[in-house]
Amino acid sequence: MSENSFAALGVPAPLVAALAAQGIDAPFPIQVDTLPDTLSGRDVLGRGKTGSGKTLAFSIPMVARLAGKLAGGSRRPNRPLALILAPTRELATQITVALTPLADAYGLKSTTIFGGVSQQRQVAALKAGVDIVVACPGRLEDLMKQGFVNLDSVEISILDEADHMADLGFLPVVTRIMDKTPSSGQRMLFSATLDNGVDKLVRRYLHNEVLHSVDEATSHVSAMTHHVFEVDSVEAKRLLIEKLASGQGRRILFMRTKHHAKKLARQLTDAGIPAVDLHGNLSQVARDRNLAAFAAGTSRVLVATDVAARGVHVDDIELVIHVDPPAEHKAYLHRSGRTARAGKEGEVVTLVLPEQRKDTAQLLRKAAITVTPQRVTADSPAVLALVGEVAEYVKPLPRAAEPVRGQSQGGRSQGANAQRKRTNREGGADAAPRRDRNGRPAAAGAPAAGGRAGGGARRGGATGGRPAAAASAPRTYSTSTGGNSGYAEQAGGARRQGRRAQG
Template sequence: MRPLEFSDLGLAPVLLHALRRGGIDKPFPIQAAVIPDILAGRDVLGRAATGSGKTLAFGIPMLVRLSGAPAVPKRPRGVILAPTRELAHQIESALDEPALSQGVRVASVVGGLPIKRQEERLARGVDLLIATPGRLTDLIGRKAIDLSDVRVITVDEADHMADLGFIPQLTAVLNRVPEEAQKLLFSATLDEAVDALVQRYLRAPVQHTVTTAVPDSTAADDSARATTGAAAAADSVSDSAADPAASNAVSTAARADSGATVTDSGAAQSESAADKGHAAESGPAITHYGLLVRRSDKHAVVTEIAARQGRTLLFVRTQYGVEKMARRLREAGVAAVALHGGKVQNQRTRTLAAFTEGTAPVLVATDIAARGIHVDDVSLVVHVDPPADHKDYVHRAGRTARAGATGTVVTIVTPDARQDWTELVARAGVSVTDVEVRPGDRRLTDITGARRPSGHPVPDPTAVAPHSDSAEPRKPRTPNDPWGRIAAKQAQQSRPRRRARGR
């Protein structure tokens, strides 16, 4: 039996070509599970591991539903809400090529960038708008946008938005969307914080919970996604209007083959993270370790880990701690950059670019990078400071082993934090190996690839060089140069005059 492909889901050939140009032809389980229901117009509540392909899971069918009828100025027909600027930009980037193939105009509006330019972009017309809740409510208040034409809206990372206190902004946005609009909620975890939104705004939603990690090629070939089930799922999309009950039954069977657990209930059943655990969130591709260190050895151990080969993500609790750690790593010879909410947008953009392009192989960050940030080949995640919440552990860990890759997650545990560490991993539902290590320890090298840093300080890879906009250094002015004569005259006039001595 061949694995399920996007072509089996009833997508248009031009969209399939756009996906293939990006090297995408086989859907991940969450994509195979939800795309038929979204295309059929049903409200969906989706839960899947980070890195499992949720963006395309809701993005592709939204593009299909919005194609063919351009939006009028200031009145988008589709909206995607994301908790952070970085996630909003990543969603826009992921949907850029497929949107072009569908003739759908996509734009993003986020905080930290000039709002006037965003107003001008909306005035030219946007079909699918990707936004952070705060900036979108600002634009609504300025009457720069009207949501009365929205046909479908997605809330991505819904529980994280609740954690960040975005519920008032979410409610303000959803209240302005037509009641009959299709509503989709996606997240790596869905707990009681999302209940109020689900009960108030979603109509008879289908809940999809994909409990398997993103499969590698072997697992995908061996999965039970039969050709007959795929064909039935494709048929269910085109026939949904004629026989929605039959469509739902067939597509549910096909989704079961893809590794998804489906709950077709009038009211979606949210689940407690503490009750269910999150072992599936991190997936079997991730190996977890607790590195038990003496407090006096903590910095040396972290520095040796950061000096390893490969892309490494270090999580630190506070903004001050992030800046201090990145600076000390650079002083030791490790090209590290810092990311946190206190940086302006252009600084955050340069930081992520340096990490993504490999100029800086080490990113030190607060939990701003725990959700939504997708960078390929992050092979190691280090909790320099263990998170306070088990959900934060899950989302931090999800930055590695994405899209079928493997990865390692280590947590630096000092003696005073061991009790909290034991309780944290129990609530997170992950299997962890605790190992006592010291600087230069062979076991530390075996687990993380740690090595001694060079000790030669390196510059900040995100620092802006002076005169970076000029290809050649500016030449000094000379007296024979007319501009040089002007400069010399100005310099002479600016000199302080000497008082004449009295006789």
């Protein structure tokens, strides 16, 4: 038996077998360091770089310690035994994917809770009884207030990416949630840094904790190669982006804003490079679909905002491109950490316009990255070396040919009608056109079926109860996924954002 094997660290045989079935035979350093303590029930503060294996570092001991707890029939409706808090939906989903094979080895039940989707399935799972809840703070607190979940039976609590929860302003919610868990339970906190109030969480909720810090907070993956490409104009940058995106491997392009992420995904798709976007304006269904297309390889380019900087793990991402340099160095490190994961190599490129040179140089210094900027064009040797073999051109699907989500060939489905009602309620220029009782578009100011004239306009922002001008038709866009399928998203559906990105 290897000295650093999972079995040697005390991991039970069923979990060793479940890991081996996934091709996971050797533990990562953070797992080697933490497992002896976590398996024995100690509180642990773990600090490690992105991609260092933290998810299994807490999932393995959680499942191992819960195993056998159900022998006495301890599974009760609405009362989970373990809780994992994560800052984003994507990270919560990623944790669940890693956790499920381990939980299945002992017949443990888990569920994932986050916002942006109907709570009906989540409530049903809680009522049926689950052992492990993986949750984003916002939706979990909502369900607690409604009486659908009680945390008084939680024996193990885990805070993952605690520094990111602090960045997103979740610490007050996290505090209220953790106050509802028994203080006698085991607690683990994993974070890249201990600033922005994370240290207060440690002092308040961890008892006699053991600190395991695999890396310095600013460390970057050694297998990662960084490049800074300077361009002279916006047009030169556009050509460079298209060239860098044209290779055969998977790559993620990071943008500052949702609008620009959506726009760039369209542009690349129109250029024959299948791309999907990921940002807070997408519905959860669209986010899941786009991530699935990227993971499957039908779309080899993901254009994303910082919502994808954490919690998105897709194998073999060979290139990360900071199309827009991030605002601060921690975001740079987490974005870059989407590549060179699990010991593999990866490349990171930052694109810089003349007016961005000073800020980018300062950002890289804070991130402890040393790199010499290069002035390039789309045809420079350094660029072509990163692109490698160019992928085959994929003809984009015509956008007009794509039906709006929820609309069938023979007419509107119930889903489309519901979307139309929601959009009309929200009003504005992007709302769906109002219709009369026969389904025909109504004239400006005319009442919709079963409604009053001007009602939608008043809610949409008109004053004095006067009817607003007729709303334009809903805008749609289609993004190709490898030429096999497309999708359309109604722009009007982006009105109520709230906490979509974080749940």
